[in-house]
Amino acid sequence: MNGPRLWAMSRKEAIQLSRDPRSLALAFLLPMALLLFFGYAITFDVKHIKMAVLDQSRTQQSRALVEAFESSGYFTVTQHISHHAESDRLLGRGKVRLVLVIPPHFSQDLAGRRPAAVQLLLDGGDANTATIAQNYAFAIATRYSTELMGAGVAPTIPVVPETRVWYNETLQSRNMVVPGLIAVIMAIIAAMLTALTIAREWERGTMEQLAATPVHRLEVVLGKLLPYVAIGFIDVALAALAGVFILGVPLRGSSVLLFGMTLMFLLGALGLGIFISAAVKTQILATQVAIIGTFLPALLLSGFMFSIANMPLVLQAITYLVPARYFITVTRGIFLKGIGIQTLWIEGLAMVLFAAVGLTLATRVFKKEIA
Amino acid sequence: MSDAVVVRGLTRTFGEFVAVDNVSFSVAPGEIFGFLGPNGAGKTTTIKMLTGLLRPTSGFASVAGFDVNTQAHELKLRIGYMSQLFSLYADLTVDENIQLFGGLYSVLGDRFKERREWVLEMAGLKQHCRTLTARLPLGFKQRLALGCAVLHQPQILFLDEPTSGVDPLARRSFWDMIHDFAASGTTVFVSTHYMEEAEYCHRLALMNRGGLIAMDRPAALRLAMNEPIWSLRTDNAPQAVGALRRAPGVIDAAMFGRAVHVTLQKDMAAEDIIRDTLATAGRTCESLKQVTASLEDVFVSLVRHGGGAVVG
Numbered sequence: 001m002n003g004p005r006l007w008a009m010s011r012k013e014a015i016q017l018s019r020d021p022r023s024l025a026l027a028f029l030l031p032m033a034l035l036l037f038f039g040y041a042i043t044f045d046v047k048h049i050k051m052a053v054l055d056q057s058r059t060q061q062s063r064a065l066v067e068a069f070e071s072s073g074y075f076t077v078t079q080h081i082s083h084h085a086e087s088d089r090l091l092g093r094g095k096v097r098l099v100l101v102i103p104p105h106f107s108q109d110l111a112g113r114r115p116a117a118v119q120l121l122l123d124g125g126d127a128n129t130a131t132i133a134q135n136y137a138f139a140i141a142t143r144y145s146t147e148l149m150g151a152g153v154a155p156t157i158p159v160v161p162e163t164r165v166w167y168n169e170t171l172q173s174r175n176m177v178v179p180g181l182i183a184v185i186m187a188i189i190a191a192m193l194t195a196l197t198i199a200r201e202w203e204r205g206t207m208e209q210l211a212a213t214p215v216h217r218l219e220v221v222l223g224k225l226l227p228y229v230a231i232g233f234i235d236v237a238l239a240a241l242a243g244v245f246i247l248g249v250p251l252r253g254s255s256v257l258l259f260g261m262t263l264m265f266l267l268g269a270l271g272l273g274i275f276i277s278a279a280v281k282t283q284i285l286a287t288q289v290a291i292i293g294t295f296l297p298a299l300l301l302s303g304f305m306f307s308i309a310n311m312p313l314v315l316q317a318i319t320y321l322v323p324a325r326y327f328i329t330v331t332r333g334i335f336l337k338g339i340g341i342q343t344l345w346i347e348g349l350a351m352v353l354f355a356a357v358g359l360t361l362a363t364r365v366f367k368k369e370i371a
Numbered sequence: 372m373s374d375a376v377v378v379r380g381l382t383r384t385f386g387e388f389v390a391v392d393n394v395s396f397s398v399a400p401g402e403i404f405g406f407l408g409p410n411g412a413g414k415t416t417t418i419k420m421l422t423g424l425l426r427p428t429s430g431f432a433s434v435a436g437f438d439v440n441t442q443a444h445e446l447k448l449r450i451g452y453m454s455q456l457f458s459l460y461a462d463l464t465v466d467e468n469i470q471l472f473g474g475l476y477s478v479l480g481d482r483f484k485e486r487r488e489w490v491l492e493m494a495g496l497k498q499h500c501r502t503l504t505a506r507l508p509l510g511f512k513q514r515l516a517l518g519c520a521v522l523h524q525p526q527i528l529f530l531d532e533p534t535s536g537v538d539p540l541a542r543r544s545f546w547d548m549i550h551d552f553a554a555s556g557t558t559v560f561v562s563t564h565y566m567e568e569a570e571y572c573h574r575l576a577l578m579n580r581g582g583l584i585a586m587d588r589p590a591a592l593r594l595a596m597n598e599p600i601w602s603l604r605t606d607n608a609p610q611a612v613g614a615l616r617r618a619p620g621v622i623d624a625a626m627f628g629r630a631v632h633v634t635l636q637k638d639m640a641a642e643d644i645i646r647d648t649l650a651t652a653g654r655t656c657e658s659l660k661q662v663t664a665s666l667e668d669v670f671v672s673l674v675r676h677g678g679g680a681v682v683g
Contacts, residue, residue, distance in 0.1 A: 004474045004477050005474055005477065008474020008475050009471075011470070011471075012471045015463060016462050020462070205454065205457075206460060208458060209452070209454055212422050212450075212452035212454070212529075213447060213452075213475040213476065214444055214477075
């Protein structure tokens with residue numbers, strides 16, 4: 001390893017990067033766009049579900065139940081209807097997701113201490129939303145009945161299941177998405193940017209010229225890597241700042257640990273990207289292999305979008321080979337749980353291993369060409 | 372002083388194809404050694420083995436006293452290499468390219484400043500040091516590539532068809548520089564398929580089908596040509612060429628400018644054959660004289676003896 005040679009390689013790579021608008025956009029605009037897109041637009045939370053009410057009871061109690069739905073924040077009553085036929089029309093056209101039907105004898109049933117049934121009609125077209133809406137509605141109805149019983153002469157106190165949510169108290173999916181997204185963004189940067197860097201040298205014939213100089217293959221790999229590590233750090237910092245200050249995601253753990261882990265992840269992912277680039281030798285093929293080989297697994301098999309525990313066993317086994325899986329555990333752990341190295345050391349170790357493998361592969365692939 | 376390049380039985384195969392076949396030669400320090408041959412003759416493969424870019428299948432080669440197989444790194448510190456394709460970074464400026472090579476060859480500090488000045492001066496790029504290399508005319512690019520290849524003052528300079536695509540004037544000035552390097556003690560190893568360039572070399576190796584078919588000074592090669600060559604002028608050159616090619620004792624006939632060059636077998640009554648053939652064909656003979664062989668004639672003749680060129 002020789003300082004001036006490593007520095008010359010890095011400097012050259014950084015200058016080339018700074019003159020390539022496509023790479024710059026990929027490095028800085030894409031991560032920010034993804035962050036805001038996932039942070040704002042794609043939310044797995046269900047709020048302000050539009051609902052209609054068919055109140056056949058028209059009593060103080062029935063109005064109180066409707067009020068309970070509205071004040072929860074999860075539902076917005078947009079229509080009051082008077083016929084069953086209308087509910088079909090509203091649900092069918094997607095005007096509302098849910099219709100609450102309160103039967104005429106609702107108050108009498110309550111007064112007579114009989115089970116007072118209300119009917120919920122749900123649009124199952126979006127199964128996810130429907131399930132969530134159903135659960136919310138169930139919770140609201142349960143609370144409503146306990147309040148009623150508390151006010152009246154209650155012979156028995158009904159058991160109310162109390163749930164407490166840890167780490168993401170408000171169960172905001174944004175809090176899960178942003179730290180995970182940081183890992184996905186790193187995977188994209190690593191794969192897409194480095195995929196081009198060596199393939200480009202092959203295509204332009206500059207690799208041969210490099211190979212004829214005394215530069216070592218490790219100097220080529222590390223020299224090329226350093227500017228991308230810098231970009232990776234800038235991206236993590238920007239994403240963390242945007243996450244905390246714009247999207248309101250808590251950062252409870254150590255930011256030093258976050259950057260340390262990021263470095264490990266980047267070395268592995270970048271090394272892998274360089275390996276792909278060096279192995280296939282054309283920019284187009286390298287980009288495609290990088291997308292299929294690293295970006296898609298990072299998105300789909302890392303636990304970012306789909307819970308690993310719910311995957312078939314074969315896929316679960318494969319996720320152990322996806323570096324982003326470990327990094328997502330790390331980012332979520334540091335952001336949401338504030339846990340430190342004493343808990344995250346296994347993931348850290350896994351990523352050190354990936355870094356070693358990535359760099360070794362990247363260096364090895366030059367063996368035939370650069371002595 | 373020991374030889375700059377020593378090659379013994381060097382061979383490289385790609386599967387079944389023998390690209391370089393049992394080649395042996397040596398190059399003295401300060402010599403301009405030319406590698407001449409058609410495309411596919413094995414020139415580039417040989418140069419790649421000598422610069423440590425490609426491993427020989429068998430045989431031995433040493434450059435600047437270092438074995439290409441085991442001491443490639445030491446070797447690369449002492450050579451300069453300019454490849455066939457222009458291969459500097461087009462998206463770097465002239466200065467940034469020079470700085471890159473300065474770093475790669477550890478030419479640093481005051482020595483770098485001095486060498487940078489020298490390269491800019493030599494390449495005539497003083498006013499353009501902040502220009503993107505992509506925007507330079509080809510002739511300047513070539514000289515910049517040469518400058519980067521000699522920035523670290525290598526003992527041996529390898530040039531693989533350095534002037535392809537460059538206009539004759541730029542090529543001439545390029546060769547002036549090569550002669551300057553040689554005069555200052557640098558060994559220059561250059562491959563080409565331009566005959567007039569071959570004339571500039573101190574010594575030439577002719578390569579065809581992976582093997583060396585001749586090696587000598589250009590003048591000696593011309594003298595060694597066995598078959599006599601006659602030059603003639605006629606009223607209808609294309610027709611004369613056709614007729615002469617079918618005549619007995621004629622090896623080849625070809626247009627050479629406005630004249631026709633005829634290569635005949637040794638010890639033939641050349642003048643009689645040519646005059647008879649032209650008369651039979653109804654062509655007049657305006658002039659006829661024997662000429663000394665050009666390098667091209669020598670080359671074509673040698674390649675023909677060697678079984679023809681590999682085209683491709």
